[in-house]
Amino acid sequence: MILRKASARAALLLAGAAAAGGTAQAETQLERGEYLVRVVAACGNCHTPFGPAGPDMSQELAGRLVEKNEAFEAWAPNITPDPETGIGAWSDAELKTAIRDGLRPDGSLIGPPMPFVFYRDLGDADLDAIVAFLRTVAPVKNETPASVYNFPLPPNYGPPVESVTAPERGPTAEYGAYLAGPVAHCMECHSKFGPAGPMISTHLGSGGNEFHGPWGVSVTPNLTPHADGIAGRSDAELIAMIREGIRDGKPMLPPMGYGYYAKMTDEDAQAIVAYLRTLPPLPLPE
Numbered sequence: 001m002i003l004r005k006a007s008a009r010a011a012l013l014l015a016g017a018a019a020a021g022g023t024a025q026a027e028t029q030l031e032r033g034e035y036l037v038r039v040v041a042a043c044g045n046c047h048t049p050f051g052p053a054g055p056d057m058s059q060e061l062a063g064r065l066v067e068k069n070e071a072f073e074a075w076a077p078n079i080t081p082d083p084e085t086g087i088g089a090w091s092d093a094e095l096k097t098a099i100r101d102g103l104r105p106d107g108s109l110i111g112p113p114m115p116f117v118f119y120r121d122l123g124d125a126d127l128d129a130i131v132a133f134l135r136t137v138a139p140v141k142n143e144t145p146a147s148v149y150n151f152p153l154p155p156n157y158g159p160p161v162e163s164v165t166a167p168e169r170g171p172t173a174e175y176g177a178y179l180a181g182p183v184a185h186c187m188e189c190h191s192k193f194g195p196a197g198p199m200i201s202t203h204l205g206s207g208g209n210e211f212h213g214p215w216g217v218s219v220t221p222n223l224t225p226h227a228d229g230i231a232g233r234s235d236a237e238l239i240a241m242i243r244e245g246i247r248d249g250k251p252m253l254p255p256m257g258y259g260y261y262a263k264m265t266d267e268d269a270q271a272i273v274a275y276l277r278t279l280p281p282l283p284l285p286e
Contacts, residue, residue, distance in 0.1 A: 040260075072148060085144075099130065170271065173278045228283050228284040
């Protein structure tokens with residue numbers, strides 16, 4: 001059970017926020033971590049094994065095969081606190097380095113589809129909250145195979161990240177860019193893939209990537225305000241797509257984690273939509 005702040009403490013935080021004219025955020029670090037892991041970041045969308053009816057929550061975050069294609073066979077590892085097959089023996093610093101820098105404790109590089117181009121900009125407080133929450137998840141003994149890459153991985157994803165301050169929370173395009181990038185990494189799947197990964201400098205949000213699974217083939221839609229994308233969509237329609245997986249009255253296909261995003265707050269959904277409206281309009285890639 002997640003520990004909550006005492007009501008007096010919560011009242012003080014609420015009063016302080018009201019006096020400052022801001023949005024009250026009286027959550028604990030664990031509550032923030034749970035919200036990020038289980039909702040916006042949707043970590044389980046890759047790390048939780050699937051059963052016949054969807055994610056097998058009895059093995060939450062215990063790892064699974066995410067993608068197998070000509071380029072690689074990628075396994076999302078066990079990130080439960082199991083000391084033998086998960087992250088139980090890792091220090092907090094080692095886990096943070098793995099999430100944001102893509103380096104395991106042994107110095108080896110974690111490969112795609114883990115979106116390090118975005119996770120490098122994850123704020124310090126949110127990273128701390130994610131790590132704190134992962135420590136509370138039920139440990140599951142499940143050893144996953146090593147991923148196999150048929151191309152050379154880079155030596156690193158850049159210099160070690162020292163410190164990142166996330167933008168102030170609220171229904172703004174600035175915070176929406178943070179949610180759609182470093183937290184939920186929407187822009188990874190929705191930016192056309194090139195030889196070195198998503199082409200965010202030239203195809204940011206333009207869609208066009210194919211994903212293969214039990215559902216068949218799904219193609220990531222264009223999220224830019226182009227006629228091929230969201231130009232004719234209302235905010236309410238876009239939020240329904242994000243949280244409910246419904247477009248034009250019909251269910252959308254995986255692998256987008258609609259079941260996780262369903263619990264996204266109104267402000268966060270509004271922030272993401274506000275950000276999408278600011279993207280350069282780009283056509284759907286051919």
